[in-house]
Amino acid sequence: MSIVGVTSRRRIRRIAKGIQGNLLAIPGRLLALIFGILLFLIPAFTSDPYILRFLIFTNIFVIFAVSWDFLCGYAGQVSLGHAAFLGISAYTAALLDTRFGLQPWATIPVGALAGVLGGALIAIPSLRLRGPYFALATLAFPVILTGLIWVFPDVTGGEMGISGLHRLSHSGLTDYYIVLVMTAACVVVMWKLTDARSRMIRTGVILHAIREDEIAARAIGINTVRFKFLAFFVSGFFAGIAGGLYAHTLRVVGPSTLDLFISIQPVIWTVFGGMVTMYGPAVGVYTLYPLMEVLRFVPEYRVLIFAFLAIIILTFMPEGIAVWIRDKIEEECPRCKLANGAWRRYCRACGAPLRLEHAPSSGNSSVVGDTK
Amino acid sequence: MVEEIVITGILNGGIFALLAIGFSLVFGVARIINLAHTAFYMIAAYILYALFDLVGLPIYVAATVALIGSTLTGVVTYKTFIERVREHEVTVLLITACAAMVLQELLFIFFGGTYKGAPTFLPGFAEILGVRVPYQHLFTLVAIVVALLITSMFLYRTRLGLAIRATAQDREIANLMGMHVPRVCMITMAVSILLSSFAGVMIAPIYIMEPTMWMHPLLIVCAVVILGGLGSIKGSIVGAFVLGFAESLVVYLIPTGSFLRGAISMAVMLAVLLIRPEGLFGVAFEEERL
Numbered sequence: 001m002s003i004v005g006v007t008s009r010r011r012i013r014r015i016a017k018g019i020q021g022n023l024l025a026i027p028g029r030l031l032a033l034i035f036g037i038l039l040f041l042i043p044a045f046t047s048d049p050y051i052l053r054f055l056i057f058t059n060i061f062v063i064f065a066v067s068w069d070f071l072c073g074y075a076g077q078v079s080l081g082h083a084a085f086l087g088i089s090a091y092t093a094a095l096l097d098t099r100f101g102l103q104p105w106a107t108i109p110v111g112a113l114a115g116v117l118g119g120a121l122i123a124i125p126s127l128r129l130r131g132p133y134f135a136l137a138t139l140a141f142p143v144i145l146t147g148l149i150w151v152f153p154d155v156t157g158g159e160m161g162i163s164g165l166h167r168l169s170h171s172g173l174t175d176y177y178i179v180l181v182m183t184a185a186c187v188v189v190m191w192k193l194t195d196a197r198s199r200m201i202r203t204g205v206i207l208h209a210i211r212e213d214e215i216a217a218r219a220i221g222i223n224t225v226r227f228k229f230l231a232f233f234v235s236g237f238f239a240g241i242a243g244g245l246y247a248h249t250l251r252v253v254g255p256s257t258l259d260l261f262i263s264i265q266p267v268i269w270t271v272f273g274g275m276v277t278m279y280g281p282a283v284g285v286y287t288l289y290p291l292m293e294v295l296r297f298v299p300e301y302r303v304l305i306f307a308f309l310a311i312i313i314l315t316f317m318p319e320g321i322a323v324w325i326r327d328k329i330e331e332e333c334p335r336c337k338l339a340n341g342a343w344r345r346y347c348r349a350c351g352a353p354l355r356l357e358h359a360p361s362s363g364n365s366s367v368v369g370d371t372k
Numbered sequence: 373m374v375e376e377i378v379i380t381g382i383l384n385g386g387i388f389a390l391l392a393i394g395f396s397l398v399f400g401v402a403r404i405i406n407l408a409h410t411a412f413y414m415i416a417a418y419i420l421y422a423l424f425d426l427v428g429l430p431i432y433v434a435a436t437v438a439l440i441g442s443t444l445t446g447v448v449t450y451k452t453f454i455e456r457v458r459e460h461e462v463t464v465l466l467i468t469a470c471a472a473m474v475l476q477e478l479l480f481i482f483f484g485g486t487y488k489g490a491p492t493f494l495p496g497f498a499e500i501l502g503v504r505v506p507y508q509h510l511f512t513l514v515a516i517v518v519a520l521l522i523t524s525m526f527l528y529r530t531r532l533g534l535a536i537r538a539t540a541q542d543r544e545i546a547n548l549m550g551m552h553v554p555r556v557c558m559i560t561m562a563v564s565i566l567l568s569s570f571a572g573v574m575i576a577p578i579y580i581m582e583p584t585m586w587m588h589p590l591l592i593v594c595a596v597v598i599l600g601g602l603g604s605i606k607g608s609i610v611g612a613f614v615l616g617f618a619e620s621l622v623v624y625l626i627p628t629g630s631f632l633r634g635a636i637s638m639a640v641m642l643a644v645l646l647i648r649p650e651g652l653f654g655v656a657f658e659e660e661r662l
Binding site: 072078085124125128129131132135136137139140141143144146147148150151189262264267271275300301303304306307308310311314315318319359 | 382401403452453456457459460461462463465466467469470471473474476477478481503587591594595597598602628631632634635636638642643645646649
């Protein structure tokens with residue numbers, strides 16, 4: 001399909017068709033749209049500050065988890081030290097706030113830039129290490145930062161951390177919308193950056209190429225080092241935004257932001273939801289974070305039940321729950337690779353049959369398509 | 373001071389070596405990064421404590437039961453949860469991390485979060501160079517050396533050890549040569565957890581026991597394994613002693629050193645990696661150096 005010579009009217013029609021074809025015809029995206037609208041409307045149904053605050057944290061963790069997926073799923077650099085980004089930017093925001101009295105609109109961007117700096121630091125070993133070696137090496141960064149916090153208690157507040165930060169805004173409702181809009185913006189930007197089918201932004205397809213075969217990517221002239229650095233910068237930036245929002249919502253920043261558990265959590269959320277998808281981490285956070293909250297009623301068994309559930313689900317759906325659901329409600333066209341609703345028998349774009357009549361199971365449709 | 377540093381360094385190094393060899397073996401053979409590795413070390417220590425202090429078995433019986441019990445727990449965990457998702461690398465990371473958390477929480481429920489200590493195997497002190505060294509420390513050192521020797525004998529002198537090394541080198545060829553790869557993986561897992569449990573039984577009387585005691589050694593073991601080169605036994609041992617001494621130096625020489633003991637190991641590891649990416653004794657494959 002060539003895009004040369006498309007007139008402007010046809011372009012407008014294509015955008016309108018694009019909304020219909022890319023948003024409404026794909027059940028997964030339709031569900032995501034409905035869910036997003038619901039989130040915008042929730043304050044109309046309840047003004048309970050507890051629920052709003054809870055949703056604020058959920059949304060912050062969505063940014064955090066999606067930034068992990070960007071680095072680890074899309075760029076293929078599995079990091080077990082993602083808390084380093086959150087911690088660096090949270091501490092930066094807290095120090096700027098308490099020492100220099102800066103407002104959140106200034107501290108959060110600076111915190112995000114500090115996250116970028118952290119990304120650059122972690123990127124250096126990643127250029128020399130691959131796969132599991134790199135994953136284990138990243139465990140080091142939060143530990144080193146925690147060590148620094150203990151060594152300089154005058155600056156960092158030591159075990160007590162830094163407290164008394166400004167609130168994001170004056171009311172819980174405004175906080176909610178600030179965080180919600182930030183989350184939506186961050187997720188959309190990251191989704192666009194990773195969209196391998198986009199014709200305007202090439203990062204998605206290039207990262208995909210590097211992930212599949214780094215040597216081949218180099219051979220066709222991609223500067224893999226530059227794109228790996230880019231992935232670290234982007235992921236650090238968005239995790240940094242999450243860190244700044246987290247600091248200003250919790251209003252206390254302590255060494256617990258660098259815990260091993262904080263590093264493991266985005267991994268749990270993302271893998272639970274489904275890696276290398278943008279919706280996977282969001283589904284993971286929106287499933288597991290409320291679950292953790294409900295389990296507060298049985299505090300002794302909270303982590304136990306949580307971890308055990310994660311194990312059980314991962315054992316039977318190793319690709320993640322969102323991918324499992326997507327495969328039930330969507331069918332990829334074997335010829336043009338377009339997503340279709342599972343109720344269709346023929347592809348909505350090219351008309352190819354989605355399933356053969358005597359196909360052994362619907363999961364094999366792509367294999368069947370290849371043999372045709 | 374110097375003697376204390378040396379003795380603590382050797383002791384730490386020995387424990388880390390025991391843990392790191394098992395970790396490295398499982399990675400090499402089954403391609404599993406077992407984040408629950410040190411959780412089994414914790415389980416062994418707690419079983420020893422429970423059997424001796426609460427049930428009242430003789431200490432050597434308790435130690436043996438602890439070894440067997442912890443290894444069985446590990447193998448059952450491997451069989452039920454890890455083996456079927458072995459192909460998904462990140463899922464394995466996650467499941468093992470969750471398994472460690474489950475074990476930690478179970479210990480919290482059964483024993484509470486208070487600090488525990490197990491009794492010594494051998495009470496008393498020896499005078500070495502004017503320093504009073506508990507017999508327990510010497511006993512641990514000897515036991516570690518024996519365990520390391522037995523492990524290397526097993527790996528280099530038996531047919532099973534040969535199978536394990538062959539599978540680590542090339543899984544497909546090993547399979548073609550008639551080795552039952554899943555079974556070799558399971559045996560490696562069992563050996564690795566046995567080593568880890570042995571370390572746990574040995575440190576139970578020396579270190580303080582609490583349900584989060586698995587985290588610090590896990591970080592160190594990761595550092596040791598990368599420092600020495602994944603899959604290299606010699607590298608694991610050397611790396612373990614390097615970091616063991618680094619840790620004891622920091623703890624004894626810097627006033628707030630005990631907070632820094634994790635950080636210093638990580639810093640040493642990163643420094644080595646920047647100079648030699650494949651670790652001290654690791655073999656760099658062309659494909660892996662990018």
